[in-house]
Amino acid sequence: MRTTLHALIAVVLAAPLFPAAAATQDAPLLTVDVVHGAHGDAMVWRAGCGEQALIDAGNGMAEEILDVLDRHGDRHLDIVSPSHADADHLGDVLDVTGAPGVTVGTYVDGFLSADDHDTQTFADYYATTRGAGNVTVVDIGDAFTLCDGPDAVVFDVLAVGYDGTTVGGLPVDGANDRGIVYRVTVTAATSPDGNDVTLLSAGDVNGTDGGGRADVEGALVATHGTRLAVDWVKVTHHGSFFSNTPPWIEAVTDGTLPHVVAPVGSNGFGHPAQIVVDDWTAAVGPDNYFQTGHGDGHPNEGEPADGTVTTIVTTDAITTTGTASGRTATTPLTGNTPDPDLDGGTAPAEVTVTAVVDGHTHALDVSRARFPDGTRPAHAVIASGEVFADALAGTPLTGDGPLLLASDDPDVIQQVQDELDRLMPGGGTVYLLGGQAAIEWEPVGHDVVRLAGPTRIQTALVIAGTVQDLYGTDGAEAFIVRSDGPGSAAFADSVAIGGWAAQARAAVLLTPTDTLHPDVAAFLRDNDPDTRIVGGSSAVSDVVLARAQDIVGSTVARIAGASRDATAAEIDRVLWGSQAHGGHTVIEGYADDAWTWGLVAAGRAADLGAPVLITTGDSLPAATTDRIRTDPDNGDVEVVGAFTEAQQSLIGRDVREAVASRDLPTEDPTEDPTEDPTEDPTEDPTEDPVGDVVLTITGIVHNPDGDDLAPDGGEHITIELSAAADGPVDLTGHYVLDAADNRLDLCPITLTPAARLRMHTGPGTQTTHSDNIDCFAGRGQAMWNNSGGDTARLHSPDGTVIDTFAYAS
Incomplete structure (x- = not known):
């Protein structure tokens, strides 16, 4: 099983700096037609903007599928995705896509070779689609998106196994168990539990071992837990006796009453098994259970029961209707209309995701947002848009004025001049950071103060002195950061300090990685600031830390995490944690030009009291997720980066899920605030009620020499007790x-x-050497990424995240 994201498909997704108006109430955000026909599964998914996906195409069902497309008045399919290679899911793909007027954007499947199945039907599909060239092969963690912006419908791949393993590393061989499992999110609709509306389509995967089957349902439950609780689900494998197990049904209906649809046509396998029908109807009630047809042995075998089943999701409700039976089930989506007058009620946090076109333009957009017409800043700050150093050192000045980025481009220069004139009509103070080599141009009609030294290190010291003169912050705070480095590593850890520096007017001092520059040392001696090193020892060495401690004292500390996103989370925890949050500002922090939007965000972060966190372009790191999730003030989240349309959707989804999972306190309206609570005399105050708070991940060997799965020296994660532990932990x-x-x-x-536990990914025999305990998971596939980094989350048995550990490469 490949765990790196290698296929991101987007039909369209874009969002402005400020979100567009919400979808009109009652307008369909998603329509799902589960088609009844001769044999197999076929579903047409139509998003609110009109984009469509065909998931499976049955066998002998082409006419019925085309009828559905014609009912929608559109024969263009943006996505065609057979979940697996059996004919009852793939058989009519070419008949549908070859019909008059049908056009296809992209074929999405999990097939890796022409040998993935042995039927002529599959051979024809594989040859035709690969010949056309518009194919994307997906793996676990990938996604595709229908529609743009706030109305996006996102299809996440939870399982697929044509390389031999599926979710959780489970080995799979049969076509059914190798198939794609989709979890679909309707981002503009909120379910009664407060999360986005979600739907689940698990193809024909099984829920039992034996007879060539694999318990994929069990692996999904073990891996995803409560993420499987959805508002709509297609019955797995047509209601097979070997699937739809009680643990699966329990996970899918955990805290929800989903609409359940069983696609059943003529078959020789006895689908659906009566026990499966009984279990589903017992879980959700007979009104919420729909079945397209009757299976073998039924008096009306082959005839419609509910017929084609259509589900419509709006902002107000999920409504499912059997077209033949006329039966209807409706679930109000009360999560969309929270009552602000309810006792203990909390207004929902807003999430905005902005795709940056270029740093210069984004700086202008942020300036206009922070200082609209008629709102005059104390000053403006201009730095070169080509090099990060001066802009980073200048962030303490951006709490009271915008940071604009200049270049040699005459159009950019004119745009910056125009923005200065708009901000400060009649003229104002403009701080120009760096010498003539950095910015040759100077604005006209304003009082220009150039802050420059012979090098970027001295320029930062000149800026620090100006900050002291402006705000009287002598001896307050200073942060020592790396002065240069390759690509984004140069600012990887320090970019997140800008927001705090802008709010606290703290000096940002630059030094080489391996030595404390003598002029920086002199600044420390002269001002005796509260000093911190930002970043790990590969950014600012322990030699620099020791030298700073010699000058200022042993209180000099390092703020760092195992990765740049973990460092940003640590800055949030250490510096911002004791004060009320105005939400979070999340930047994509791995691109080489990420500093342009990351440092521009510093002033806005100071305005809002919103710490700067870091994300990748493809998924929200665990450390960032945890900081958003644990925001006690339920603040809004602004996300900024040079995202592709698909990335914008994925990151937005991850952030919304983190916000939705916040455990916010609610006020009990019946509680007497004057009551003096007394301690329970039976409670043992010395008891450690949960062992999960005393465990920590101390390292991951992710790319060992030789075989990743070797019992001696293979990849492994190390776990130890933290200093808080006062005894053994089970x-x-x-x-x-x-x-x-x-x-x-x-x-x-x-x-x-x-002791410490070394938990190996591969097979082996448990051994104990001195204080090291070596255990083996017995997986047949490596787990930890060798390139691109990875994040580990340690969970207690109840699913609580105890600790996180991330590495960059």
């Missing part, structure tokens, strides 16, 4: 998830304070 039921939600169960041992 690890039974604890587990680790990587960034793609692959699961590694810890061995059921008791870990003592003196």
Whole structure:
């Protein structure tokens, strides 16, 4: 199973700096037609903007599928995705796509070779689609999107296994168990539980082992847990006796009453099994269970029951109707209309995702947003848009004025001049950062103060002195950051400090990685600031830390995490954690020009009291997720980066899920605020009620020499007790998830304070050497990414995240 994201398909997705108006109430955001026909599965998914996906195409059902497309008045299919290679899902793909007037944007499947199935039907499909060239092969963690912006419908791949393993590293061989499982999110609709409306289509995967089957349902439950609780679900494998197990149904209906649709045509397998029908109807009620037809042995075998089943999702409700039976079920989406007058009610946080075109333009957009017409800043700050250093050092000045980025382009120069004139009609103070080599141009009609030294290090010191003169912050705070480096590594850790520096007017001092520059040392001696090193030792070495401690004292500390996103989370925790949050500003922080939007965000972060966090372009890191999720003030989240349309959708979805999972306190209207609570005399105050708070991940060996799965020296994760532990901890039921939600169960041992667990991915025999306990998960596939980084999340048996650990490469 490949765990790196290699296919992102977007039909359209874009969002402005400020969100567009919400979809009109009652307008369909998504329509799903589960088509009744001769045999198999076929579903037409039509998003609110008119974009369509065909998921499976049955066998002998082409006419019925085309009828549905014609009912919608559109024969263009943006996506065609057979879940697996069996004919009852793939058989009519070419008949439909070859019909008059039908056009296809992209074929999406999991097939890796022409040998993935042995039928002529599959051979014809594979040859035709590969010959056309418009094919994307997806893997776990990939996604495609219908529609743009706030009305996006996102199809996430939870499972697929044509390389031999599926979700959770489970080995699979049969076509059914290798198939694609989609979790679909309607981002503009909110379910009664407060999360986005979600739907689940799991193809024909099984829920039992034996007879060539694999328990894919069980692997999905073990890996995704409560993420499987949805508002609509297609019955797995046509209601097969070997699927739709009680644990699966329990996970899918955990806290929800989804609409359930069983696609059933003529078949020789006895689908649907009566026990499956009974279990589903017991779980959701007979009104919410729909079945397109009757299976073998039924008096009306082959005839419609509910016929083609159509589900419509709006902002107000989910409505499912059987076209033949006329039966209808409706679930109001009350989560969209929270009552602000309810006692203890909390207004929902807003999430905006902005795709940056270029840093210069984005700086102008942010300036206009922060200082609309008639709102005059104290000054403006201009830095070169080509090099990060001066802009980083200048962030303490951006709390009271915009940061604009200049270049040699005459059009950019004119735009910056025009913005200065708009901000400060009649003229104002403009701080120009850097010498003539950095910015040759100077604005006209304003009082220009150039802050420059012979190098970027001295320029930062000149800026720090100006900040002291403006705000009287002598001896307050200073942050020592890396002065240069390759690509985005140069500012990887320091870009997130800008928001705090802008709010606190704290000096940002630059120094080489391996030595404390003598002029910086002199600044520390002269001002004795509260000093912190930002970033790990590869950014600012321990030699620099020790030298700063010699000058200022042992209170000099390092703020750092295992990756740049973890460092940003640590800055949030250490510096911002003690004060009320105005939400978070999340930047894509891995691109080489990420500093342009990251440092421009500093002033806005200071305005809002919103710490700067970092994300990748493809998924929200665990450290960032945890900081958003644990915001006690339920603040809004602004996300900024040079995202593709698909990335914009994925990151927006991840942030909304993090916001939706916040455990916010609510006020009990019946509680007497004057009551003096008393301690329960039966409670043992010395008891440690949860062992999960005393475990920590201390390292991951992700790219060892030789075989990743070797029992001696293979990849492994190390877990130890933290300093808070006052005794042994039972690890039974604890587990680790990587960034793609692959699961590694810890061995059921008791870990003592003196020991450490090395949990290996591959097979082996548990051994103990001195204080090291080596356990083996027995997976047949490596788990930890060798390139591009990864994040580990350590969970307690109840799913609580105990600790996170991330590495960049």
